[in-house]
Amino acid sequence: MDEGRTAFAVGAKVLMLWVCLALFVVCLAMVSLSMRAVLDVGGSCASGGPFEIETQCPRGVGWIMPVAIWVGLLALVGYVFAGRGLPGPKLIGLAWPALFLSLGWNFLDYGFDPPGDQGTSPGLVVCGVLFVVMGVVPLFVLASPAARHWMFWSDATPATGRQTYRDARDAATSFDWRKLGIVDIEGATRPADSGDPGAGTGDGSHRSYAGRNGGPSDDLIDRLERLTAMHRRGDLTADEFAAAKAQLLKEGGR
């Protein structure tokens, strides 16, 4: 592909990314604003149908909410496709926290200070806390430098889904989950260190030390894969990669 066509393709991807991200933000904000409009009239409403309606929905909210949800999802898919291969931020991972934290904020805002003189509304506060927890939990992955790098400062990659998958997998597998205290793998030992072929075997939480089946060859393959990923990312020069690979193979052959 000549340079002119490459520049055009990159420009088109950037434009599509801008439009899709802006559209997603529009939809997210519309959902949040619609929710506030419903909470303003007491938290529940209805419109249309043959029944007598106690509380009419604010004008437009009845269709804005479902349309915004589906268009927002489509915009998110478009954002991911447009961003493949481009450098810089990949904020797809923040979509879930953005949705749940914005809605959680609405619940808490109206829960502690509902319209009228009703005092605190415990039901809304409980919903707010649940939504905030659901929004915050995925953000723990940002404790990983590799995940932060991928999400906020990534390099241009070949525009293939496989590459994007590999980057995400590398970020996830290189993360030391012990930092969160969720996975206890302190007791796991490398089979090569212990001399016991069965050591370190067990469930998937020990995979980073012992491999899927706990065998030394799986461990070696894992380490070689991680090394290759680092080289591909540019963290290792060709010489460093070759030296480290030779060292690994030497250790693995013992």
Place this chain on the structure above:
Amino acid sequence: MRSTSGAKLFMWGIHITAVVAGIYAAVWSFETLT
């Protein structure tokens, strides 16, 4: 493939302008439609 800091900052600019424009468009649209 390594990318320059300028390219990454440019993409950050694209993201920030899209988010700001999206918020303004949403508020304006919501007030218009409701």
